[in-house]
Amino acid sequence: MNNATLFALCCLIWGSTWIAITYQIGHTSETFAIALRYLLASACLGAYCVIKRLPLKLPLHVHIKMAAVGLFLYSLNYTLLYMAQAHIISALLALMSSCIIYINVVLRRWWLKEPIRKEVVIGATFGLLGIVCLFVPEFSKVSMDAALATGLAIAFVSLFCASTGNVISERILTSGTPVIQMNFYAMSYAMVLLFVTSLAMPGELIIPSSVEFYLSLFYLAVFGSVFAFGAYMKLLKQMGADKAAYVVLVYPMVALVISTFFEGYTWSVLSVTGVIIVLIGNAIAMGKVPRFMRRPPVTS
Template sequence: MNNPTLFSLCCLIWGSTWIAITYQIGHTSETFAIALRYLLAAVCLGIYCLVKRLPFALPLHIHVKMAAVGLFLYSLNYTLLYMAQAHIISALLALMSSCIIYINVVLRRWWLKEPIRKEVVIGATFGLSGIVCLFVPEFSKVAMDAALALGLSIAFVSFFCASVGNVISERILTSGTPVIQMNFYAMSYAMILLFITSLLLPGKLIIPTSTEFYLSLLYLALFGSVFAFGAYMKLLQQMGADKAAYVVLVYPMVALVISTFFEGYQWTALSFVGVAVVLMGNAIAMGKIPRFMRRPFLSH
């Protein structure tokens, strides 16, 4: 698949997964629900590797890095994100998610010695402005208190973990490790970590019995994890973690379109302005800008 197709696939799937996630809440602990999601995803990827006779053998140092991806991107990121949602509204999470792009830019420069691309920073800033326009009505409901401050702190740590996982993934993939095998091992390591955490948490481990929980789990595992993360990792491999992360600014728009039908989201003139600004930012981030803006801020 080409990059626009992969990008669109990520946005469409992740823009719809919020519905499935609502059916996961309240049936068991967040860590156990996420562990089951990665268990199913890892099984699907493992079966695919066996059928296609894809090699499983990888060097030890790659396994260490994949375990780190499992810890930061697939375990800590999602667990903390679920925790943050208990304290702050989704509009604030969507706004804060834009920080992933900026953190990716800094980490790529510091860790991978990659140049800071001016178009990505400018595009992300446009995208951030567009997200503000989209969610202005929701922000009026927010009042600063201790719970909100806690939620914002947890969300920031979550997005920082996601960025660390993004950059490690880019390093693994650009060294030649195949996307499918990397996701298989990273999700397997995440699943093990999350199952152990679930067992160590205080309280009784509850096995969900609801049909809606398992139907949503199937969607999240197959589409949200296997397909969407497969497409995202391919993007990350081909474009870099800074550009690929622009997905986090586009998929909230898909969620709002779905919300229009399921939750009665009311579109305003400012909402359409926000969509236009986000799309403009996307075009800039992907290099659809004058040549003079494509020179990096910093080079090797």
């Protein structure tokens, strides 16, 4: 698949997982729900590797890096993200998530010694402005209190963990490790960490009994984890963590389109303007500057 197809696949799937996640909340602990998700996802990837006879033997140093991806990207990121949702509205979370691009840019520069790409920073800024336009009505409901401050702090740590996982993933993939094997091991390590954490937490471990929980679990594991993360990791490898992270600015728009049909979301001039700004930012970040923004040639 080319980059555009991979990008679209990530946006379409992750834009729809927001609804699926709502069916996961309240049935058991967030940690256990995510552990079950990665149990199913890693089982699917492992089965694929066995059927296709893909090589699973990798060096120890690669396993250490993959375990780090499992810890930061698949475990801490998602667990903290679920926790943050209990304190702040999804609009604010979407706005904060857009900042991951800036964190990726800094970490890539510091850790991978990659140059800071000006078009990515400019595109991300356009995208951030577009997200603000999309969710302006929701921001009016926000009032600063201790719960909000807690949610913001948790969300920031979650984003930093996700960005750390992104950059480690880029290093693993660009060194030659195949995407499928990397995701298999990283999700397996995450699954073990999450199950251990679930068992160590105080209180009784609740096994969900709701059919909707397991239907949404299947969708999140197979589509949200196996397919979407597979596509995203290929983007990381081919484009870099800074450009690939622009997915987080685009898929909230997909979520709003879905919300229009299922939750009655009403579009306004401002929200449509926000979509246009995000798309312009995406074009800039990908090095495809719209014609009207290009400097006209000098004539004499």
